[in-house]
Structure formats: C-alpha cells, structure tokens
Amino acid sequence: MGPLNDVRVVEFAGIGPGPFAGMLLADLGAEVVRIDRPGQEDLLGLPYDVLARGKRSLQLDLKTAAGVETALRLVEGADITTEGFRPGVMERLGLGPEACLDRNPRLVYGRVTGWGQDGPLATTAGHDIDYIALSGALNAIGPADGPPSPPLNLVGDFGGGGMLLAVGVLAALVAAARSGQGQVVDAAMVDGAALQMAMVYGMHAAGRWNNQRGANLVDGAAPFYGPYACADARWIAVAPIEQRFHRQFLEVLGLEADAFEPQMDQSQWAARRRMLAEVFLTRTRDEWCATFEGTDACVAPVLDLDEAPAHPHNRARQTFIERDGVLQPAPAPRFSRTGAEIRRPPPEPGEHSRAVLADWGFAPDAIAELEAAGAI
Numbered sequence: 001m002g003p004l005n006d007v008r009v010v011e012f013a014g015i016g017p018g019p020f021a022g023m024l025l026a027d028l029g030a031e032v033v034r035i036d037r038p039g040q041e042d043l044l045g046l047p048y049d050v051l052a053r054g055k056r057s058l059q060l061d062l063k064t065a066a067g068v069e070t071a072l073r074l075v076e077g078a079d080i081t082t083e084g085f086r087p088g089v090m091e092r093l094g095l096g097p098e099a100c101l102d103r104n105p106r107l108v109y110g111r112v113t114g115w116g117q118d119g120p121l122a123t124t125a126g127h128d129i130d131y132i133a134l135s136g137a138l139n140a141i142g143p144a145d146g147p148p149s150p151p152l153n154l155v156g157d158f159g160g161g162g163m164l165l166a167v168g169v170l171a172a173l174v175a176a177a178r179s180g181q182g183q184v185v186d187a188a189m190v191d192g193a194a195l196q197m198a199m200v201y202g203m204h205a206a207g208r209w210n211n212q213r214g215a216n217l218v219d220g221a222a223p224f225y226g227p228y229a230c231a232d233a234r235w236i237a238v239a240p241i242e243q244r245f246h247r248q249f250l251e252v253l254g255l256e257a258d259a260f261e262p263q264m265d266q267s268q269w270a271a272r273r274r275m276l277a278e279v280f281l282t283r284t285r286d287e288w289c290a291t292f293e294g295t296d297a298c299v300a301p302v303l304d305l306d307e308a309p310a311h312p313h314n315r316a317r318q319t320f321i322e323r324d325g326v327l328q329p330a331p332a333p334r335f336s337r338t339g340a341e342i343r344r345p346p347p348e349p350g351e352h353s354r355a356v357l358a359d360w361g362f363a364p365d366a367i368a369e370l371e372a373a374g375a376i
Helices: 017-027 065-076 089-093 097-103 128-135 154-179 189-196 198-205 243-253 266-280 285-292 312-317 353-359 364-373
Strands: 008-012 031-036 056-059 080-083 108-113 183-188 226-229 235-238 299-301 320-323 326-329
Touching: 008 017, 008 065, 017 031, 017 080, 017 108, 017 154, 031 065, 056 353, 065 097, 065 364, 080 154, 089 097, 097 108, 108 154, 128 154, 128 189, 154 183, 154 189, 183 189, 189 198, 226 266, 235 285, 285 299, 353 364
Parallel strands: 008 031, 008 080, 031 056, 080 108, 108 183
Antiparallel strands: 226 235, 235 299, 320 326
C-alpha cells in the first residue's frame, strides 16, 4: 500500500495538469475518483490514457440538482478535491470552495489554472506555452540564432501545474491534519513556471545570467554543457560543469586540458564548442558512450522514446513498466516502506459509477433513483 493509502480524492475531470496531479496521488496510494460528464469520451483511447491510471470513474450530470448533490455528498467523504476549470465555473455549478468547505470543513480544495484565480488574465484562455511565456521561462530556452523553443508542455502543464498542485494539496492535507481546517490551494501554471526559474532569476540578479538565449551557463552556450552530434547523426549530452569533471572529460577525449582553461572564459566558449563538435563527429553515439563508460565526465546518450526504456540503467531501476500492453513511466519517487504502484488501468468514463457510490455510502435504492433520474 502506498503512503497515501486511505486518502480519498475527488477529481473533477479535465485535461493536462489536473489529471497529472490525480495520477501522482493515485500512484502514491490515494483512492482517486474522477467525476466525468455524461457523454464524455476518452480522447486518447484506452488503455493509452496513462494520466488516468489508478483511478475510478463516476459519470455525473452536474447540470442537474441531483448530480450536484451527489457530488457534494462525495466531497463530504473526501480529503481532497481537485478541479481545473476557469475561475467561476465551479461556483456557477454550485460546487465551488465555499459550498464544498461548508459540507466538509477539513477538505483541501485544489484548483489548477493557467493564470490563477485572480489577476487581469484570470478568465482568459491559454495553454502551456502562453503561461511559460509570461513567466520568463520560454524566452530563456532555445538557440542563440533562433526563436524560443517550447520544452514540450513540461514546464507549464506538468511541472508548473500538475506537480505544483500535487505538492500544494499534500501540504494543505498535512496542515488540515494538525488544525482540523481545510483550505483552498490556488495552483497557477504561470506561478509554477516562474517558480521553476528561481535559480535563473537569482543568477540574473547576480549578473551571471543575461537575456540572450544561448549565452549562459546551462542554456547551450558553454561548450561543456549541451548536446553534440555524433558520426551516426545521433546525439550525446555532456555536462562536466565542475572543474575536476571537466578535466576528466577532456582527458577521455584525448584533448589537452590546459588548452581549455580558464574553463569559464566565455570569450573562448564558441571556439571550444566548435572544436568539441568536430571531435564528437569522429565516432558514433554508442562508441562515445562506451568510451566514457564508468567515468565522472558527465556524459549520457540522448535517447528517443523507444530507446530510453531499454537503457540498462532504466531497466535496472524499472523506471519504465508495461501495464495492460502500454509501456509507461513507473510511479515515482521510491519509498522504503510504503511502495507506490499502479492499482488499476485507466477507466472508461462512468465505468465505476455504481461501485463508487456504494463504496462511499450510497444505499442501493438511492443509486437506483440517481440512475432513473439520469444523474449518473
């Protein structure tokens, strides 16, 4: 059983960061019930909706009084509720924080949006790239001679949204256990993206990071930090930032270390990068990996989605697992006593409606009435 065993979560179905947070909680042992809308289909298709793994699905018509009342009864028995709609949507449904906390004062009510619950942009639409653009993160990512490069939707949706929501609701759950009082967690992706830039903003304030892309320590400018193409058109990633690692890196390459000193002389970075680029083109990626094997030179192959699960290190740690025919990342982090696990595959919308209601205290005749009324 995971560390969140016996924690009950009601997740109002959405896309992106909300489902990701729910997946994290389910992986860690929480009972996560996803409330789906009538007629809602799984856009990705089962069993490929990995963000839904470990959850059960209850289909409720929240446009009916019976559906809203059913949701409120579930909230009464929940520890955490999460939603990812625009500000005001849940209030108009009668399921906002005030209504839910009135039913359950210990409830942790987690909300994830792009812009947050207030501010000039709060009610406008957007996506990951918009939120990280406003945080300063997007401008810092990409080549010096090209446009900003979207880092997939990792920084906004998942790191700045879903992960921050999960951390926030768990922190509030600890506070509720101590005080007996719940609260609202406002997780905004623009806030989370900015938070992930904390070190960069600190370096910028210290005069050690400038606004030019590809001109800083870890944005691809330094010859000792970045990817290099190999003879087979594959790539290798190098990161020997510390001097002792840097010298070992050069020794393995057969280069004179003193010729690359001082390491932090930015006026020499471009020339040194060109020199290293020529060296890496003399062998294939896997040949270079074999050469660097067992060293502290901080070198790794750049693997694609097919290669990464097969890498010996990932295989040894079971970083990826296959569940129901779908290869996917395993639950993380690891626990010494209360292990995380995937308890069930992604559900069909409404697959567990009757079972969830029965488990959460609804009598058989009450469930039958909800079915007859079309609320479930």
